[in-house]
Amino acid sequence: MNILIAVAASILLMAFAGLMAATESALSVMSVDDVRALAKLHRSRRALEAIANQPAAHRNVVMFARIASETVVAVVVTAALLTSGLPLWAGLLISIAIMTTASFVLAGSSPRSVGRVRPEGIVAFAAPVVHILRIVLGPLANLLVALGDRVTPGRPGTSAFASEEQLLSMVDEATRHDVLEKDERELIHSIFEWGDTHVREVMVPRIDMVTVEADTSLADAGALFLSSGLSRIPVIGDDTDDIVGVLYLRDVARISLDKKSAPRGASVRSLAHDAVFLPELKKADDALRDMQASSTHLAFVVDEHGGIAGLVTLEDLLEELVGEIRDEFDRGAPEATALADGRYRVAARMHIEDLGELFGLDLDDDEVDSVGGLLAKELDRVPEVGDHVVVSGLHLEADRVEARRGRVTNILVWPDQELLDAQRAFGGDE
Known part of the structure; x- marks a missing residue:
């Protein structure tokens, strides 16, 4: 009879340990917002809200309940075997085998897998029990956690990720x-x-800025807009460090089309909008927020001495985040151009699979997609004009750099002699 009671108690406790393991796993994949959203849809709203308000405390008590249940089962099973008349060594070995298997399967891998696959259902089902355990066993669990914090070097974080x-x-x-x-x-x-990007890494350098002097006629300013393709141009006084403001194409176009409504004595200086200045060491994300707050699309970058180091636009900042942004007015160059000497000039953004098709090769890389990315990966740094590598029998050489931000835009590609010989031999066999 005692053995039957021990077996029944062990089964119930192991099932409870499995539920706690599944709950622990489910809580690890659910965010606080997920639990709060679940509380709005489930009857156990109060318990779920308590878990959302104190997630770490509830996770600790769930872990404590699981460990305690497995420990009690181990003691019960060992005691039952030792009182059954078996030799001590046999009872201990059988107990170890039973508990290792039960803990791994019934309170380990299986319930944890269920918790990861169906976290909402597990948490909703176990929430009332977990909340009661938090009230009853919370102080003891907190005491053990505090003891562990004293013993363990460093203070453990509550986040699922220890670092970026x-x-x-x-x-x-x-x-x-x-x-x-x-x-x-x-x-x-x-x-x-x-x-981690600073504005100076994104800006258009001072030497590449297109500017218009404040005393320039509106007709000449309009011609500059047409030739440059820009919609905003800095207005300067005596030199580039003397920033008067920013001239908008729409203002010049409005006056050109409707001269009667134009203000008397309109000039580039009078049409210039106030300039916004940013320090060159300002972070890109902070710069974006500042430009959004001031409703400006262009800001001037100031160096440590107060001089103009360059300018940055909203488009520059966004392109640093999502890649090149092209609109319907951008004239796109072909991705690959054949040269007279058997080489190709390809765009750095060209996909490596397209490059492989160009030379009859099967190119693939798990880390990069573009030819420019492949060149940078092989160099292990940002490419500069003249940098050269050989990949799968293809020579890659950085050819042209974008003036605005110093990035490689075109790459020269040609096959080496061994690849040509192999392709000719393969073609001859066919």
Whole structure:
């Protein structure tokens, strides 16, 4: 009879430990907002809201209840076997075998898998029990957690991610398992890199700025707009450091089309809008917020000495985050142009699979998609004009740099002699 009671108690406690393991796993994949949203839809609203308000405390008590249940089961099973007449060594070995199997299967892998797959259902079902456990066992669990904090060096965080690198590593892992697309991975990485980017890394350098002097006629200013293709041009006084403001194409066009409504004595200086200035070490995300707050699309970047280092636009900041933005007025150059000497000039943004098709090769890379990215990966740094690498029998050489931001825009590509010989031999065999 005692053995039957012990078996029944062990089964119930192990089932409870399995529920706690599933709940622990479910809580690890649900955010606080997820639990709050679940509370609005479920009858156990009060318990779910309590879990959302104190997630760490409830996770601790769930873990404590699971460990305590498994410990009690281990003691009961061992005691039952030792009182059954078996030798001590045999009873201990059988107890270890039973508890290892039961803990791994019934309170380990199986319930945790269920918790990860159906987190909402598990948390909603277990919420009342977990909340009661928090009230009853919470003080003891908190005492043990405090003791663990004293023993363990450093203070453990409550976040699921200990660092930015850990989060990005999980993003890479999700991409390798096709949970995320490569474009989504690149966007997430860009967001983190963008937060560490300074305005001076994104700006148009001073030497490449298109400016108009304040005493220039509106007709000449209009011609400059047409030739440059810009919609906003800085207005300067004596030199580039003497910024008067920003001239908008729409203002010049309005006066040109409706001269009767134009203000008397209208000039470039009178039409200039107030300028916005940003320090060159300002972070890109902060600069974007400042420009949004001031409703401006163009800001001047100031160096440590107070001089003009360059300018930055909203488009520059957004392109740093999401890549090149092209509109219907941008004249796109062809991605590949054949040259007379058997080489090709290709756009840095060209996909490596398209490059492979151009040369009859099967090019693929798990980390990069573009030819420019492939060149940068092989160099292990940002490419500069003249940089050269060989990949799969193809020579890649950085050819042209965008004046605005110093990025490589075109790459020269040609096959090496061994690749040509192999392709000729393969073609001859056919």
